[in-house]
Amino acid sequence: MSTDSGGGAHGGDESHSASPAPAGPTGIAALLGARGRRPRGGIYAGVRWGGALVFVSVVVALVVSLVWQAAPAFRHSGFSFIFNGTWNPDTEQFGAGVFIIDTLITTGIGLLIVIPVGIATAAALSEFLPRRLAAPLSTCVDLLAAVPSIVVGLWGLLVLVPIFQRDVEPFLQKIPVVKHLFGGGDLGSGILLASVVLAVMMLPTMVALTRTALQGVSVADREAALALGGTHWQVVRRAVIPGARGGIQAAVTLAMGRALGEAIAVALVIGGGVTLPHSLLANGTTLGSAVISFFSEAIGVQRSAVIGLVVVLLVFTALANIGGQLLIRGRSSKGHEAALPDDLITDTEAVPA
């Protein structure tokens, strides 16, 4: 904890790609070891340790109290809590399987929509559009990221549900081959709509973060690619996007975390079916929306089971988050050498014999 800045500090600082890598203590401070030395006693030290202690105890309390409250349900159902697909309070069967599947499906479809659209939009804003047009549009997108999920949910419920019911779902059912994915009635609400709402929610965050990452790629990298004879698009494709990979992955991770844990907006538009979905138009229930729907009237083991859903959700989002951070850390340690693949010039080298 004193002057030595060992490996432990490294890991923490890299965990957040946006924060600049801190330089070690320099000059006088390094000589004296003043910066790193623990100030002994004093109000200031107390305040800082107190703050850290409060934060850590809140986090510990969160995990412990949720797991504690969910324990009866886990004891009641065992592993079938996760793998069983039947949720029936009357027979005291609590299996979160269907909710987990619905959560993964909605998040997956949402990401399928939002990753290509988000990256392409960010590329258009940061690389292709003239600055005079891109700057106001970017500000708009940044501001839209602050729109609360309840408003998106309200819009989905009152505007998108009728549109889906009247136009989108009958249209999807007419397309050959694909239509088998979209069986069942025209309910409007359902898994597909929930995915779309999630995509709309994720989009501004995704675009804003990706745009920042793209703009962070150094001019030198771009010029190197240009000097090799790349067209504007090739510069973007082979130099800018690979160079911004860490930031883009962070954006996807963040978006995925939000989508996994979103409760209100999804609860408003997914319909609330508790059976395994037979089509993308079927009603469903995600982990988050299940908590919204079941929590209030649940008592006894059922309440504990609902809190168990929260624990499962916590595990999911934590895994997504930690996985994303490890991914970013692994990439960034490889550095920028990989950002310029040599196949940039392979097009021109394909000289016919």
Next chain:
Amino acid sequence: MTARPGTATQDPSGLLSPEAMARRRDVVRHASRTTLRRRRLVGNGTRIACYVALIIALIPLVALISYTIERGVHGLSVAFFTQVPVPQGVPGGGIYNAIIGTLIIVGLAAAVAIPVGLAVALFLVDRRGKVAATIRFVADVMSGVPSIAIGVFAYALIVVPSGHYSGITGSFALAVLMLPIIIRADEVAMRTVPEDLWDAALALGARPSRVARSVVLRTALPGIVTGNLLAVARAVGETAPLLFTALGSTVLETNPFQPMDAMPLRILQDGTQADPHLQTVAWATALVLVAFILVLSIGARTFAAYATRHAR
């Protein structure tokens, strides 16, 4: 570039004959022209695809905002801001209690989360040990915790033992939600303070607390204010943490130990009713909420821009 074997006849001296050279130049010129054409074509195609994606992205976002404005404006009136909700079927009524409730709940949450966040950030910023790395990691993971989980946590921790819902439990949940965001924003802002300033202050013999107050907080203030405003803006719109804590109410309640209404709760309550009048109330509330959040975020940005322009 060395000549490829087999592309031209090579004379023993290692040089190409003039005809072979010309032939080879033609081949290269032709190839580069065709690949350049192809690459330009691909480039233009993808550029257009990016524009299309931009339009696809803007449609729902523009539609969302314009719907909220169009439907919300109908519900706005003076009474909307000064009256409490009326029973279903009775005309009139407003969201005065929800606005006051949101202000109290978020205000209390910010009053707790901002100082604690500042203390933790100060703890993190000049500490390079395992403890700091762990706390930083936990803060990163915590900022991804779903808000519904925080709401259920506050319910289990406070509502169950105390036996009733209350606005202050909602404040607690929002404070927990804001804390990791504030910590990271504050720390990033403090990291922009140059090392030299720390060193200079310490060399003058200032105590760490003095350095923190007069040098670090002073210099990092624009970033800290911006980050905190954005965290507050995030908390204002959250519904899930309030659902099982503040619960909602139809009367004006200023005692934070009682159930309180908040704007997101009012939207959820009224938006899920079939009554078109209540739906209009929900849209109008959404409009007020979005406007409030936009004012906060734009304020944060403007302040940051102003402060960086007028710094030094």
